[in-house]
Amino acid sequence: MSKKFYITTPIYYPSGKFHIGTAYTTILADTVKRYKKLRGYDSYMLTGLDEHGQKIETVAKDNGKTPQEYVNEMADSTIKLWKKMNIENDDFIRTTEKRHEDVVQLIFDKLMKQGDIYLGEYEGWYCLPCETYLTETQVIDGKCPDCGRQVKKMKEEAYFFNMKKYQKRLEDFYRKNPDFIQPESRKNELFNNFVKNGIDDLCVSRTNFEWGIKVKSDPKHVIYVWLDALTNYITALGYMTENDSKFKRYWPADLQIIGKDIIRFHGIYWPIFLMALDLPIPKKIYAHGFISIKDGKMSKSKGNIIYPEQLFERYGVDATKYYLLREFPYDQDIIFTPENFVNRYNGDLANDLGNLLNRTIGMINKYFDGEINTEKLIQTEFDNEFKNVILKKVNEVENYYENIHFSNALESIWEIISFSNKYIDKVQPWVLFKSENENDKKKLISAMCHLVESLRIIGILLQPVLQETSNKIFKQLNIEEIDWDTAKEFKVNKKIIKVVENCEPLFIRLETNQEMEYLKKLING
Numbered sequence: 061m062s063k064k065f066y067i068t069t070p071i072y073y074p075s076g077k078f079h080i081g082t083a084y085t086t087i088l089a090d091t092v093k094r095y096k097k098l099r100g101y102d103s104y105m106l107t108g109l110d111e112h113g114q115k116i117e118t119v120a121k122d123n124g125k126t127p128q129e130y131v132n133e134m135a136d137s138t139i140k141l142w143k144k145m146n147i148e149n150d151d152f153i154r155t156t157e158k159r160h161e162d163v164v165q166l167i168f169d170k171l172m173k174q175g176d177i178y179l180g181e182y183e184g185w186y187c188l189p190c191e192t193y194l195t196e197t198q199v200i201d202g203k204c205p206d207c208g209r210q211v212k213k214m215k216e217e218a219y220f221f222n223m224k225k226y227q228k229r230l231e232d233f234y235r236k237n238p239d240f241i242q243p244e245s246r247k248n249e250l251f252n253n254f255v256k257n258g259i260d261d262l263c264v265s266r267t268n269f270e271w272g273i274k275v276k277s278d279p280k281h282v283i284y285v286w287l288d289a290l291t292n293y294i295t296a297l298g299y300m301t302e303n304d305s306k307f308k309r310y311w312p313a314d315l316q317i318i319g320k321d322i323i324r325f326h327g328i329y330w331p332i333f334l335m336a337l338d339l340p341i342p343k344k345i346y347a348h349g350f351i352s353i354k355d356g357k358m359s360k361s362k363g364n365i366i367y368p369e370q371l372f373e374r375y376g377v378d379a380t381k382y383y384l385l386r387e388f389p390y391d392q393d394i395i396f397t398p399e400n401f402v403n404r405y406n407g408d409l410a411n412d413l414g415n416l417l418n419r420t421i422g423m424i425n426k427y428f429d430g431e432i433n434t435e436k437l438i439q440t441e442f443d444n445e446f447k448n449v450i451l452k453k454v455n456e457v458e459n460y461y462e463n464i465h466f467s468n469a470l471e472s473i474w475e476i477i478s479f480s481n482k483y484i485d486k487v488q489p490w491v492l493f494k495s496e497n498e499n500d501k502k503k504l505i506s507a508m509c510h511l512v513e514s515l516r517i518i519g520i521l522l523q524p525v526l527q528e529t530s531n532k533i534f535k536q537l538n539i540e541e542i543d544w545d546t547a548k549e550f551k552v553n554k555k556i557i558k559v560v561e562n563c564e565p566l567f568i569r570l571e572t573n574q575e576m577e578y579l580k581k582l583i584n585g
């Protein structure tokens with residue numbers, strides 16, 4: 061059986077429509093899933109919704125709905141959204157599902173019985189938007205360290221998780237697994253801010269609202285939404301049930317993708333919960349940066365939000381994915397700007413890639429009536445250089461994909477594209493075509509073969525990100541050899557090349573001023 065790769069996204073709060081930040085995390089996970097699949101892995105992707113908690117209870121009420129009605133509608137629209145965006149998740153977990161709720165209760169009971177969870181009294185600070193209890197040292201000037209909003213004083217009987225007991229084990233784990241949290245800078249920040257000076261016990265139950273999973277043996281307590289939520293990664297696989305074959309196959313996760321805002325929960329509490337359950341810890345947590353719109357974090361009250369539909373319904377799913385993955389560096393935040401979006405679309409997609417395909421198909425039609433017999437070709441020094449540079453780039457792209465450096469991977473693919481466009485200018489096929497010399501005709505055949513081969517390789521390398529575009533390239537050039545490993549060979553002796561008569565453009569050039577206006581309106585709310 062092939063090797064497995066289990067990848068997860070956070071389960072999102074359905075407290076409102078999803079913006080492009082949430083879509084970015086999901087696109088990232090989908091790209092990894094597809095890349096691994098292309099490399100022969102049995103890759104399995106989980107996403108879903110975090111449907112409990114006071115925030116959801118309040119939003120449902122504001123919408124005149126029961127929490128259950130509200131989350132049902134949100135789950136429907138989320139599933140549709142991911143489908144429209146070509147997201148290939150294998151499962152979609154909702155924390156209100158019985159398969160999840162039952163197991164969370166079993167987990168809580170187990171942790172209580174073995175003494176990791178104890179009953180105590182909570183008195184301290186609480187951040188409502190984050191649904192997080194905070195200790196005196198965590199609160200900064202009366203504000204939450206995660207979201208920066210005002211915190212409230214609370215006092216109640218509550219269950220606690222004995223985090224202190226695991227402090228040393230966690231530190232040992234970090235030491236032995238230096239790549240566990242990526243990027244390095246975020247790991248150091250997490251360690252210095254939340255681990256180094258001692259991890260406080262965590263309050264894991266609440267009594268001031270209803271919408272959550274009850275502690276089975278003490279139902280006036282609702283299980284803390286983060287303990288409920290984090291366990292989704294194992295309940296979705298059937299952990300602690302009779303039907304646990306997926307759990308046995310896929311756990312531990314190979315990669316958990318999150319945003320930098322929730323690194324404390326995934327980098328500290330989650331591994332400790334797993335240690336307490338005597339389960340293996342995920343191999344890697346990758347915390348990416350944030351996308352914002354000119355004046356800071358996207359928020360409904362500021363009206364500076366962009367929804368993925370507003371981009372993909374106008375520009376297509378591929379252009380939307382390309383923009384997000386190309387712009388986001390591995391370890392930084394980005395700001396969405398209309399200029400960047402339009403430049404990426406017109407410059408990279410319509411001009412560089414679109415023209416390369418268009419020119420290649422155009423020349424093969426003009427010089428060979430759309431069909432070439434490649435048996436009699438003569439390779440030139442340009443051709444050899446071309447082939448060598450491209451094969452080197454393929455290696456580079458693969459390395460970047462392996463390490464989730466998608467922006468760099470796309471940059472390298474665009475170097476192949478730009479190199480191919482320059483190759484046309486160097487070889488000057490129009491001069492070879494006009495020449496009376498028989499050898500020039502053979503050189504022209506070779507040049508066309510090299511261009512088709514370059515586009516075949518580009519199409520393969522783009523598959524994890526731009527599915528529609530790759531398929532359009534393959535179809536118009538009649539390319540059937542699309543397995544990942546075949547991109548590592550440059551084959552120019554295919555015998556017959558046959559292309560479509562009229563090239564269907566991959567991306568229609570945007571009218572810059574008009575689109576800038578449209579995008580500016582979006583970001584101004």
Ligand code: ME8
Pocket residue numbers: 069070071072073074080081082084085110289290291292317318319320321322349350351352358
């Ligand atoms: O935190 N830029 O859910 P959530 C990039 N339910 N990514 C962003 C973003 C932005 N501006 N805004 C949000 C929760 N995200 C919990 C998770 S998991 C057991 C429970 C992405 O709906 C980013 O991945 O607030 C972030 O971590 C996630 O959405 C938070 O989603």
